[in-house]
Amino acid sequence: MEQWSWPPSYDESYRPEIAQRFWFPRRETMPAEQRDEAILERIRQVMEYAWNNAPFYRRKWDEAGIHPSSIRSLEDFEKVPVVRKEELRADQAEHEPFGSYLAAPPSEVKHINGTSGTTGRPTAFGINERDWRSVANAHARVMWAMGIRPDDTVLVASPLSLYWGSWGAYIGAERLGARVFPFGAGTPGQTARTVRWMKQMGVTVFYGTPSYALHLAEVARDEGFDPAGLGLRALFFSGEPGASVPAIRSRIVDAFDAQVYDSGSMAEVSPWMHLGAGANEPGVLCWQDLVYTEVCDPGTYQRVDYGCEGTPVYTTLERTSQPMIRLLSGDLTRWEAPSADRGRTYPFLPRGIYGRIDDMFTVRGENVYPSAIDDVVMAADGYGGEHRIVISRESAMDTLAVQVEYKDVPESSVDSWAGGIADRLRSVLGIGARVVPVEHQTFDRTEFKARRVVDDRDLLRRLENTP
Numbered sequence: 001m002e003q004w005s006w007p008p009s010y011d012e013s014y015r016p017e018i019a020q021r022f023w024f025p026r027r028e029t030m031p032a033e034q035r036d037e038a039i040l041e042r043i044r045q046v047m048e049y050a051w052n053n054a055p056f057y058r059r060k061w062d063e064a065g066i067h068p069s070s071i072r073s074l075e076d077f078e079k080v081p082v083v084r085k086e087e088l089r090a091d092q093a094e095h096e097p098f099g100s101y102l103a104a105p106p107s108e109v110k111h112i113n114g115t116s117g118t119t120g121r122p123t124a125f126g127i128n129e130r131d132w133r134s135v136a137n138a139h140a141r142v143m144w145a146m147g148i149r150p151d152d153t154v155l156v157a158s159p160l161s162l163y164w165g166s167w168g169a170y171i172g173a174e175r176l177g178a179r180v181f182p183f184g185a186g187t188p189g190q191t192a193r194t195v196r197w198m199k200q201m202g203v204t205v206f207y208g209t210p211s212y213a214l215h216l217a218e219v220a221r222d223e224g225f226d227p228a229g230l231g232l233r234a235l236f237f238s239g240e241p242g243a244s245v246p247a248i249r250s251r252i253v254d255a256f257d258a259q260v261y262d263s264g265s266m267a268e269v270s271p272w273m274h275l276g277a278g279a280n281e282p283g284v285l286c287w288q289d290l291v292y293t294e295v296c297d298p299g300t301y302q303r304v305d306y307g308c309e310g311t312p313v314y315t316t317l318e319r320t321s322q323p324m325i326r327l328l329s330g331d332l333t334r335w336e337a338p339s340a341d342r343g344r345t346y347p348f349l350p351r352g353i354y355g356r357i358d359d360m361f362t363v364r365g366e367n368v369y370p371s372a373i374d375d376v377v378m379a380a381d382g383y384g385g386e387h388r389i390v391i392s393r394e395s396a397m398d399t400l401a402v403q404v405e406y407k408d409v410p411e412s413s414v415d416s417w418a419g420g421i422a423d424r425l426r427s428v429l430g431i432g433a434r435v436v437p438v439e440h441q442t443f444d445r446t447e448f449k450a451r452r453v454v455d456d457r458d459l460l461r462r463l464e465n466t467p
């Protein structure tokens with residue numbers, strides 16, 4: 001039985017036949033224009049609900065002269081002011097603990113999660129039981145599209161603490177009837193144990209960050225296991241770019257000999273996995289009936305045309321505790337029109353989310369995102385597993401060096417090996433960079449999200465002066 005209501009309510013006993021491709025065939029494959037009509041109606045309901053229950057939104061829209069009843073088209077909706085993460089943080093500081101954008105009675109909040117960031121005031125996610133269940137149902141649906149089935153054992157290999165990503169994967173896997181193995185990540189020495197447990201428990205599906213999967217593969221080899229022999233059928237990811245970055249993706253596919261799926265958006269708009277694509281190819285789908293995604297011009301916050309680049313702005317259509325209405329991500333992506341050829345008639349992000357607006361730097365007139373450098377560097381034979389992008393924004397023009405670990409490169413060829421990467425950076429990205437080879441295992445590995453960009457003038461100067 002297919003459901004699509006406001007407020008959301010799901011038949012918890014429903015599960016498609018194993019061979020069925022779509023969890024909810026109608027919602028996933030209906031003509032996009034028809035879905036957009038239904039979404040418009042749903043947006044009005046969600047706005048009405050937020051207007052009546054969350055003072056944050058009423059204040060914000062009052063100031064902008066907007067009332068939910070004035071939204072008559074998806075173009076009208078583009079005039080609704082975006083919500084920035086700083087606003088949520090400030091509102092929560094003023095209206096502790098969950099902010100005045102909490103639209104449900106505080107007594108209904110049954111789960112607390114939060115932003116995983118280590119800087120600034122963290123924001124708390126107060127989640128009621130209804131939202132917890134609709135997230136579980138949504139994730140089950142998206143994971144079903146990744147081919148995950150009840151006979152799978154799903155390893156959750158991201159921290160099981162405040163981080164919504166891990167809990168979303170957990171409750172989604174549980175809802176679709178799979179076996180869930182919440183091993184987590186982040187405790188010293190845990191990775192070697194993860195490898196052994198994976199084998200012992202017959203894990204078939206991995207969830208975590210791309211950086212962590214690559215680290216896990218290295219540790220498995222050090223422990224004497226071929227990662228391809230661990231028995232994984234699929235790995236799905238969120239949290240950082242990687243699963244749609246070709247060189248990272250192929251490193252993961254080659255290491256584990258398994259299918260790789262990208263997914264993710266922002267924890268605030270969980271189900272964050274609403275972007276999971278349905279085929280073993282890079283890129284992600286925007287499951288618009290769960291979280292309505294507009295790829296917008298970063299200056300006007302209006303939708304850009306299909307084919308163009310912009311920043312995703314998210315609206316939750318199934319959240320009742322802290323609804324997010326036009327939350328600005330600050331990320332970057334390019335979107336393509338829905339096409340029936342993809343099976344699901346959702347807009348498509350062929351390269352996933354590939355950067356953040358504020359991560360961009362400019363080297364000799366070229367705009368560069370760290371993930372583009374990752375792609376070039378990680379495609380090199382002899383890449384040793386980690387690298388650092390060292391930039392300086394000292395002058396109008398940023399300057400750049402890349403420290404790259406090498407492995408199995410003869411000492412006598414290391415310089416020409418580095419020169420080859422510098423040439424690739426110049427020809428592929430059009431940027432001149434100093435490539436500094438460093439030994440394998442120079443850099444720490446991460447069990448969560450990688451931080452490869454170092455903004456450090458002194459280090460850059462030292463590297464530039466290295467012979």
Ligand code: 8LE
Nearest residue numbers: 165238239240241263264265266267272331353
């Ligand atoms: C490229 C989505 C989730 C729960 O896994 C997550 O990481 O949420 P969080 O901690 O709020 O971080 C959101 C940010 O992580 C996004 O704004 C984006 O910069 C990055 N991100 C998440 N998933 C992806 C991603 N970047 N590809 C992804 N698949």
